Amino acid sequence: MSTVASDTSPSLPVDSGPITAADGTPLHVALQRATRKARIRAFLLVAPLLAFVILTFVAPIGQMLWRSVENDSFSANMPALTAWFKANEAVQPGAGLDSDGLPGEDAFAALAADLAGARENRTAGVVGTRVNYDLSGSRSLFTKSARRANRLEAPYKAALLDVDEDWGNPELWGVMRRSSSTYSAGFYLAALDMQYDAQGNVESVPDNRRIYVPLFVRTLWLSALISVLCLVLAYPIAHLLARLPLRYSNILMIFVLLPFWTSLLVRTTSWMVLMQSQGVVNDLLVAMGIVSDDGRIQMMYNQIGTLIAMTHILLPFMVLPLYSVMKTIPHDYVRAARSLGATPSTAFWKVYFPQTVPGIGAGVLLVFILAVGYYITPALVGGSSGQLISNLIAFHMQKSLNWSLAAALASLLLFGVILLYWLYDRLIGIDNMKFG
């Protein structure tokens, strides 16, 4: 009986144990063994790309995030004073300080020793720069004092105050204490227009010194405006592209892609040629008598310049995702809606438009993210009112060399974009997104 059963239904498991292959190994082990070679080969194929991505993407972003909270230019170069700060955590304004609000002789002794060391290693400038981020004018104090560090003698407090009375500024000692810790949120605070007050509490900087938050707001606002402009301009073009017979749509597609094949600089500078106050457009308007010679329209070196040039440059990024979605929507849907009694506008809004939402989402997200981080165009045509946050990041990278602040600004931008992406996923769903 049992042999008959196993003959007619060999695949039926006799007992309730795990299913095994014919040789008795568990099925999932056998399966893994059978596909191992294919998996290794697949991994080897993607390995170069993986290495490339790690090297050029993950590592730099990790380093950026790291730098935004880490800065050891004080602690590495001022070891004695750093050690004193660490040993005297309790010495805060109002506790443990001398009557003049300054730490005692031992702190000044450590400072003198570090200044001598800084003179030896030529690092006084580095330390001074670090302190200067939080208290301007400090860099020269450090370099000047380091030059004289060899001649300092006990009592060091008096000697240093003799070199420069700024050493008697309690605020300086507060800044030095904060700078002495390798990790700090100070750069994020600075990137959000905030600072520590003398008591170490977080406060907003005075209104007239706020730079970054207004710039973040302007960047987001301009990027949103550019995305909307791109959408309004791209939607009909993409629709036309999707509907035209192939030979015409190919020609139109070339026009859409033409900007991609032209250098970004060439395109931006040609906008400058066209739109500046002595440019082609203004000359034409003056010649036609639409504007007077002294009433030339300012379209460059301000926000309008940034808006126009960036909308033009980012337009293809909106057209392509829209086109790829519209291409897949058969004309029959609109026809069906019309035959069911919908007017052309109802058919568009109720039937066609909802089906293009994945393309709109992809295009808007793409253009917005590109615009938020755009650098070269606003730098060239933005003037002062058309600068975006990336221009300031570049400034801190290249001019002020405050890399930690640049990293903090860039990280905030990254967090903002991730937040938007998350919001998009929650609202529309990332699965619905279709790029070209």
Add this chain to the structure above:
Amino acid sequence: MTGHAAPDAAPHAAPEPMVRFKNVQKSYDGETLVVKDLNVDIASGEFLTMLGPSGSGKTTSLMMLAGFEPATHGEIILNGQSINDVPPHKRGIGMVFQNYALFPHMTVSENLAFPLQVRKMSKADTEAKVKRALEMVELPEFGSRRPAQLSGGQQQRVAVARALVFEPELVLMDEPLGALDKQLREQMQYEIKHIHESLGVTVVYVTHDQSEALTMSDRIAVFNDGVIQQLSSPDTLYEKPDNSFVAQFIGENNRLNGTITESRGQTCSVKLDNGEQVVADHVVAGGEGTRTTLSIRPERIELDPPAGSQVVTIDGKIEELIYLGDHIRVRMSVAGTDEFVVKVRNHTGRKSLEAGQQATVGWDPADCRALDALAD
């Protein structure tokens, strides 16, 4: 002609047709006519099929009726009024598309409610009608699903329900069963036919599948090259084709070329190209000396007919036998052609057949029609 329609309303007897194509022409490029002088009357309650190969103008004619393509010339009249300038959404014509065109971002219920909502129907009425429509196509539980979650046949039914839910008098169907597999297609043919009969709507149906057209239609218009070749009921179309194209396009057909030697009004004598003389129905215009193609249906031919019966007989040779279960297809060489097909019913006691065997074919002269000559 319209024997399937309700007995009290013989549609062709109605004083006014529901739809009339009057000298309608259509050109897309200004150089060639896709539809050449179309004249059709479609009676109320009729199921009319436009049948033809692709590019014959049948879909274009349907699109002109729906309002998606303007007629280049001529008039389309719906219920006595010209609709040439009426936009599609004001024509009140239901339509089922080849790919169903169910709105993918709406549920089945929302799809069905769409035509009612754009007509500003109250919510309660809309719900009731949607429910009834779903019951009509036997999908009452599927209202909350998306079209993508339905099988092809279910989508098809929803598409039919959506085209009918706003109770149009006229429904157009553009190859609605083209995407279904054979079995489902046959089932849906009956379902659509039954819906048509129970609702009494007028249906204009486009297909290139002749068996579908024969199964469902009251009348069939056979299109070729922008012209209606024949417009008649399925049985007439099959049994009495007007020309060789129709005979060839509908069903299986045997062709024998010859020349008319003597015309006697209804019938004529034809001398086949190999010299045999046969009698046939005289359909083609022209008398003695006209080239003609004889058309005989394979199932009307008898193999080795008993002597003395009133049939035309020709000798032939069996070339090939194909066993098809209910019948056997016998390919023979007869009168110069080796594509002569005879269907032999698979009944008990049939004679055994073998390839290479000599055999006589015979048919009733009434089953043989002398049509316009086709080149070989």
